[in-house]
Amino acid sequence: MCPGSETLTRPHKSALERLSQSETRKQSRPEVVTAERPYFPRRFGGRERRFVCNPEQNSNRVVMSKRKVKDVHLPVGECVPKLQEILRERICHQQLPVRPEGVEAQHKHLLELLRRTAVHGESNSVLIVGPRGAGKTMLLKCVLRDLLQDKEVQKNLLQVHLNGLLQTSDSIALKDITRQLHLENAVGDKVFGSFAENLAFLLEALKKGDRSSSRPVLFVLDEFDLFAHHKNQTLLYNLFDVSQSAQAPVAVVGLTCRLDVLELLEKRVKSRFSHRQIHLLNSPTFPQYLERVRTQLSLPDNFPDERFARDWNGSVESLCEDKLVQEVFQRHFNSSKDFRSLHLLLMFCLSRVSVSRATLRTSDLLEASRLCFTDAKANMLHGLSILELCLVIAMKHLNDVYEGEPFNLQMVHNEFKKFLQRRPNSVYNFETPIIMKVGLKRHPKQGPGSSSPDPFSALSSGLRAPSAAGTDPPRRRPHGKVPEGVPAHETDAGPQSDHGSPAEIPTMPHRCQTVGHVSVWLRPGREIPGLQSSPLNK
Amino acid sequence: MCSERNVCVVVDGVRMTAVLQQPGYDEERLRQAAEQLPSREVQAGMLLSLMGEPDQYSYPSIFIYGHQASGKSYVMQVLLRELELPHAAVSCVECVSAALLFEHVLRSFFGDDAASRLPRSPSLSDFVRVYRQQCSQSPAKQTRYIVMEKAELLRDADANILPAFLRLQELVEDNITVILLSEIVWDKFRPNTGCLEPLLLHFPDYSKGELHQILSRDRHPSYSAELYSSYINILLGVFYSVCRDLRELRHLAALNFSKFCEPLLEGRAKETDTHKLWRNIEPHLKRAMQTVYLREVSSLQWEQMQQMEEKECGALRGLSAHTHIELPYYSKFLLIAAYLASYNPARTDKRFFVKHHGKIRKTNFLKKNEKTSNHLLGPKPFPLDRLLAIFYSVVDSRVAPSASIFSQISSLVTLQLLTKVSHDDQLDAPKYKCSVSMDFICAISRTVNFDIIKYLYDFL
Numbered sequence: 001m002c003p004g005s006e007t008l009t010r011p012h013k014s015a016l017e018r019l020s021q022s023e024t025r026k027q028s029r030p031e032v033v034t035a036e037r038p039y040f041p042r043r044f045g046g047r048e049r050r051f052v053c054n055p056e057q058n059s060n061r062v063v064m065s066k067r068k069v070k071d072v073h074l075p076v077g078e079c080v081p082k083l084q085e086i087l088r089e090r091i092c093h094q095q096l097p098v099r100p101e102g103v104e105a106q107h108k109h110l111l112e113l114l115r116r117t118a119v120h121g122e123s124n125s126v127l128i129v130g131p132r133g134a135g136k137t138m139l140l141k142c143v144l145r146d147l148l149q150d151k152e153v154q155k156n157l158l159q160v161h162l163n164g165l166l167q168t169s170d171s172i173a174l175k176d177i178t179r180q181l182h183l184e185n186a187v188g189d190k191v192f193g194s195f196a197e198n199l200a201f202l203l204e205a206l207k208k209g210d211r212s213s214s215r216p217v218l219f220v221l222d223e224f225d226l227f228a229h230h231k232n233q234t235l236l237y238n239l240f241d242v243s244q245s246a247q248a249p250v251a252v253v254g255l256t257c258r259l260d261v262l263e264l265l266e267k268r269v270k271s272r273f274s275h276r277q278i279h280l281l282n283s284p285t286f287p288q289y290l291e292r293v294r295t296q297l298s299l300p301d302n303f304p305d306e307r308f309a310r311d312w313n314g315s316v317e318s319l320c321e322d323k324l325v326q327e328v329f330q331r332h333f334n335s336s337k338d339f340r341s342l343h344l345l346l347m348f349c350l351s352r353v354s355v356s357r358a359t360l361r362t363s364d365l366l367e368a369s370r371l372c373f374t375d376a377k378a379n380m381l382h383g384l385s386i387l388e389l390c391l392v393i394a395m396k397h398l399n400d401v402y403e404g405e406p407f408n409l410q411m412v413h414n415e416f417k418k419f420l421q422r423r424p425n426s427v428y429n430f431e432t433p434i435i436m437k438v439g440l441k442r443h444p445k446q447g448p449g450s451s452s453p454d455p456f457s458a459l460s461s462g463l464r465a466p467s468a469a470g471t472d473p474p475r476r477r478p479h480g481k482v483p484e485g486v487p488a489h490e491t492d493a494g495p496q497s498d499h500g501s502p503a504e505i506p507t508m509p510h511r512c513q514t515v516g517h518v519s520v521w522l523r524p525g526r527e528i529p530g531l532q533s534s535p536l537n538k
Numbered sequence: 539m540c541s542e543r544n545v546c547v548v549v550d551g552v553r554m555t556a557v558l559q560q561p562g563y564d565e566e567r568l569r570q571a572a573e574q575l576p577s578r579e580v581q582a583g584m585l586l587s588l589m590g591e592p593d594q595y596s597y598p599s600i601f602i603y604g605h606q607a608s609g610k611s612y613v614m615q616v617l618l619r620e621l622e623l624p625h626a627a628v629s630c631v632e633c634v635s636a637a638l639l640f641e642h643v644l645r646s647f648f649g650d651d652a653a654s655r656l657p658r659s660p661s662l663s664d665f666v667r668v669y670r671q672q673c674s675q676s677p678a679k680q681t682r683y684i685v686m687e688k689a690e691l692l693r694d695a696d697a698n699i700l701p702a703f704l705r706l707q708e709l710v711e712d713n714i715t716v717i718l719l720s721e722i723v724w725d726k727f728r729p730n731t732g733c734l735e736p737l738l739l740h741f742p743d744y745s746k747g748e749l750h751q752i753l754s755r756d757r758h759p760s761y762s763a764e765l766y767s768s769y770i771n772i773l774l775g776v777f778y779s780v781c782r783d784l785r786e787l788r789h790l791a792a793l794n795f796s797k798f799c800e801p802l803l804e805g806r807a808k809e810t811d812t813h814k815l816w817r818n819i820e821p822h823l824k825r826a827m828q829t830v831y832l833r834e835v836s837s838l839q840w841e842q843m844q845q846m847e848e849k850e851c852g853a854l855r856g857l858s859a860h861t862h863i864e865l866p867y868y869s870k871f872l873l874i875a876a877y878l879a880s881y882n883p884a885r886t887d888k889r890f891f892v893k894h895h896g897k898i899r900k901t902n903f904l905k906k907n908e909k910t911s912n913h914l915l916g917p918k919p920f921p922l923d924r925l926l927a928i929f930y931s932v933v934d935s936r937v938a939p940s941a942s943i944f945s946q947i948s949s950l951v952t953l954q955l956l957t958k959v960s961h962d963d964q965l966d967a968p969k970y971k972c973s974v975s976m977d978f979i980c981a982i983s984r985t986v987n988f989d990i991i992k993y994l995y996d997f998l
Contacts, residue, residue: 081561085594092595094708132732165702166663166709176663225731226698257731344737347597351587355561374740376603376723383605383743386779411914430780430827437831 074305080355082304083312087350090296091343100142102288103135106278110143113276114251117216118153121249125240125273127224127262128255130280133338136255139280140220158217164226170235173227174198181205181217195234196241203248216249224254228264236265240272283337290329292339294320296346297360308358315359322362328369345372387430390416391439409439558583562591563621571620576755577748578609581741582617588737589715592623592680596715597737598707601689601724604741607784610719613741614685625683630691636699640665643684648672662702666709673712682714689718693727701733708734743782750774752784753791761799765809769798772816776823786831797822863982868937869946870986873972875929876956877979880917880972882995884924890993891931911996913976919959919969922947932988 074082089095100107106128116122128136148154160180167173174195178187186205192198203214219239221227227236243250254261262270284292297316303309319325332345348368349360384392394415398407413435558572558579563586575582589596602610611627618625626646633639637660644665645653652672657664684706686692692700702709703716716736720727724738744752750770757766773791781787798819801807807814865873882890912918925947930937937943950956951970960969972979983990991997 077561081591081594084590088590088595092597092707132734163709165698165705166661166666168661168663168696168698172661172663176667179667340735344735347588347737351584351590354559354587371738374738376725376738376740379740379742380603380605380723383608383782385782387781408915410916414914434828434831 073307076308076358077355079303079305079308080353080358083299083308083358084350084353086299086303087297087346091347091350094138096138096141096145100135100139101292102282102284103139103280106280107139107143110139110253110278111146114143114147114218114253115150115153117218117249117251118147118150118157121214121216123243123246123248123250124276125243125252126254126276126278127273128253128278128280129259129261130257131338132257133340134257134280135339136257136280137222139278140253140255156215158215159220160217161220162222162227164221164223168226170195170230173230173235177219178202196238199238199242200247203242203250214248216251219250219252221252221254224256225258225261225264227254228261233266233269237269237272240269243274244272286330286333289333289337289342290320290326293329293342293346296342312359319360319362319365324362325365328365332369332372341372345369348372387435388438390419391435394419409436412439558586560586560589560591562593567620567622571616574616574620575609575613576752577744578613578741581609581739582613584739585613585617588739589681589683592621593713594681595713596681598714598734599704599716599718599736600739601718601720601727601736602739602741603720603723605743605783606721607786608741608743609784610741611685611687614717614719618683618685623683624678624680625685627685627687629687630695631688636660636662636695639699640668644668644672647682648676662696662698666702669710669712673710678713680713682712683717684714685717685719687719689720690722690727692718697729700727701729704736705734744784746774746778749778749782749784749787753787756788758795758799761802762809768812768815769795769819772798772819773823776820776827780827781831790826794819794822794826865982866946867986868933868943869950870982871933871988872925872929872943872946872950873955873974874979874983874986874988874990875925875932876920876950876970876972877974877990878932878993879920879924879928881912882993883912884920886995887924887928890995891928913996917971917973919971922968922970925970932993 110126110128113124113126117124128140130136144159147157158181160177162173162176167176177199178184181202183202183205187201190201192201203217227233230236239250239252242248243252258264262273262275265273294316298313299309301309332342335341345365345368348371349364352364352367353360381389381392391412394412395407398411398415416435558568560568560583572579572582585600588600602614604610615627617623618627624647626643628639628642630639633642637656640656640660640662641653644656647669652668655668655671660668684703686703692703703718706716707714718736724736750767753770753774754763754767757763770791773787773794777787777790781790798815801811801815801818802809807818878890926939926943929943947956947970951958955972955974957971957973958968959971960967974982979990
């Protein structure tokens with residue numbers, strides 16, 4: 001049924017064949033490669049990730065495709081997957097841009113700093129600080145990419161990448177440092193007295209045989225703030241200490257989104273830090289933002305089918321000119337300037353591009369924007385049954401009355417009963433256990449289907465620790481034994497003739513424990529079914 | 539949980555008109571998947587288009603939220619299974635420790651061998667290292683998916699698990715997508731310092747028509763489709779306002795169907811007599827409303843129990859039932875005193891129990907009137923001294939504080955009419971709570987001619 005189904009696998013295969021041909025042909029004429037600018041191969045590096053690994057081949061292919069594929073027109077069924085592949089790599093995989101935009105100064109600064117370590121053996125420490133999605137990692141990766149172009153550096157520099165999310169303690173971090181420096185054999189079964197000794201040994205082991213100088217090591221600490229929470233900040237202390245004293249050439253680069261990160265450091269650690277910080281706080285202007293959209297969406301010049309690429313780029317161009325679209329982007333720009341959230345929007349747009357609709361339209365963008373801006377709570381409220389909605393409104397009402405004071409399910413139920421008295425026919429009058437269960441089902445912490453079938457014990461276990469419920473739990477009759485249909489106030493009221501010994505009398509202090517706060521806000525314009533029929537709020 | 543899975547077991551002759559379309563997947567498989575996903579075509583299509591072709595990169599993390607039984611895990615499961623994509627389905631309920639989670643993921647992707655490479659009590663760092671090793675040996679040809687059900691439990695795990703899994707693609711440098719399923723909105727997940735924001739997708743609840751369509755699928759083979767469909771119609775008409783949970787409705791449908799068919803079996807009605815059938819089932823469904831969500835007994839059992847009860851103790855029901863408990867004279871007063879101490883604020887004791895309490899202006903006394911009644915808030919703890927003080931003032935004769943009084947208190951605790959709140963080592967000032975209900979204490983006080991209502995702050 002799907003028209004593109006036959007060509008699903010073919011585009012890749014044909015592209016592959018074409019490329020392999022071009023590569024084999026190219027290998028006989030290597031001189032073309034040298035003519036390439038150094039940046040060039042990288043520029044298209046991400047495009048064909050599966051068969052292009054080293055830059056040499058890459059540049060071959062680029063030259064070839066430029067020459068040969070000039071007039072090729074692929075069918076749409078092949079172009080669109082290609083397009084998806086390129087754009088997805090950009091948006092989802094955070095492919096590195098050719099050169100960092102807007103952060104040239106920082107780029108230069110950092111590059112210079114690291115080059116000094118790598119070439120001259122100078123120790124350094126620096127923090128890159130910026131909000132999430134500001135491009136800290138991108139900046140660092142770009143700098144490393146440029147730094148490693150130098151053959152000398154490439155041979156000399158060692159890198160250790162640590163992430164605060166992964167290396168949650170200093171001992172794990174040290175193990176990873178050992179592993180990344182390939183010193184497992186050197187360490188062997190040695191036992192070290194202290195962390196510092198261990199690190200010193202590692203750095204010592206890196207000294208070259210012929211020269212007295214050590215190889216420079218670059219430590220990259222992602223989520224730097226998390227390392228500050230480690231015990232005694234041993235790792236940070238030792239790294240900064242090494243970078244201060246002339247033991248070994250070490251560069252420590254920390255990445256963090258916390259502006260107050262220095263406050264987290266202990267005094268002894270702070271005093272060893274160079275206090276060099278690179279801030280990525282510059283926010284783009286709207287034209288820059290729009291330009292970014294354009295570059296993110298447009299196809300590179302070397303797209304196999306030139307005409308398709310031209311059409312596509314044209315459509316992107318005209319899309320960005322559209323008044324409506326600009327309004328949408330303006331709205332996104334106003335709510336968040338970081339590019340990650342823009343990527344979310346573009347991803348939704350991109351997912352709507354298919355073989356049968358091979359262009360980006362205004363409607364796509366509007367739809368994507370709608371998806372990005374949907375109100376999750378309103379969505380969830382929409383799915384509640386009328387009974388549940390009534391309870392939510394009762395809670396909201398209680399919240400207003402008591403100004404944020406905690407309240408319990410019993411009070412909610414009471415509020416609900418008051419409403420029923422006022423309008424007897426609007427909702428069926430439910431028994432207490434049902435109300436309790438419905439109320440509990442919607443509690444975020446105590447999810448439905450939890451192990452306990454007893455609504456009251458769920459109340460006492462999952463919610464705020466009750467003062468009395470814990471006092472006598474073993475004596476309490478399991479609620480399941482009570483015929484459930486019997487209203488709770490009767491089962492819990494006291495002994496009855498037919499239920500055995502007094503030891504079985506349930507206590508019910510926990511019935512009235514605090515359930516919690518509810519924060520509900522209803523948007524006035526939105527229609528929710530059942531709401532108009534059952535407002536507890538007058 | 540499994541009830542949701544076999545939506546597809548009975549497929550009626552009607553073919554789905556909407557077909558999933560996405561290049562890169564086998565068309566036949568897509569059709570099969572679409573067939574199993576009634577009234578979730580839009581969501582499935584959306585997911586597929588976000589996932590893209592199997593060899594393309596997908597977004598690092600997708601967060602899907604929606605109510606219980608809105609088909610979140612079912613859609614994910616059908617898509618991944620039918621399209622044969624490499625995936626690991628993890629239920630966060632099962633993974634009580636992070637180690638189990640890591641092991642499960644590694645085993646699903648790389649086999650048992652990889653999972654055994656994890657050290658004892660592995661850290662996230664170990665997991666990422668092993669994953670990278672394995673991944674370099676068998677690189678991904680297709681996007682790998684990790685589906686995590688009940689993702690809200692991840693918030694209770696170590697603080698680094700959730701942010702790390704959201705950016706797993708970056709950490710392991712593989713084409714991997716983490717899909718989180720939850721009933722809670724994303725706003726409640728966001729860690730303090732933020733994290734990589736996932737794509738948010740909402741699964742709306744089934745509409746009434748969709749519920750009808752899905753429920754009609756599992757009809758009884760010995761009855762016609764029309765009959766079952768009309769039954770579902772009646773069921774939805776009754777329960778839809780209370781319960782939109784497919785799982786719960788399905789349970790109710792199964793419970794009550796035999797009752798619905800009773801007149802047919804007995805030959806009192808034909809399948810076409812919808813009105814007669816409706817009249818037969820309506821009272822049962824009304825009564826079944828009392829057990830909706832509770833699941834502990836079926837409505838039929840419940841009806842039987844009710845009938846039994848009526849026969850046995852029909853006369854005893856109501857207030858008079860509570861007089862049945864026989865307590866010693868002073869115990870009754872102790873209980874009354876305890877009730878008063880639990881439900882009256884301590885500052886009002888003077889007003890109630892001191893004979894010449896001097897001038898207390900009524901306005902001042904009632905001004906602090908809280909908006910909530912103490913009966914809604916539940917019993918409050920009180921010290922032993924207060925209990926005894928109230929006891930001496932309510933009991934008619936003079937009583938000496940003898941051992942017999944104290945032992946009666948402890949036997950009331952044994953009877954669970956009082957609850958001890960303080961810790962056991964607090965011998966000199968134990969605290970108690972009264973744990974009997976209003977009706978009960980009224981009945982008790984009536985036997986000793988004590989008008990308790992007059993002494994309760996709430997009813998002043």
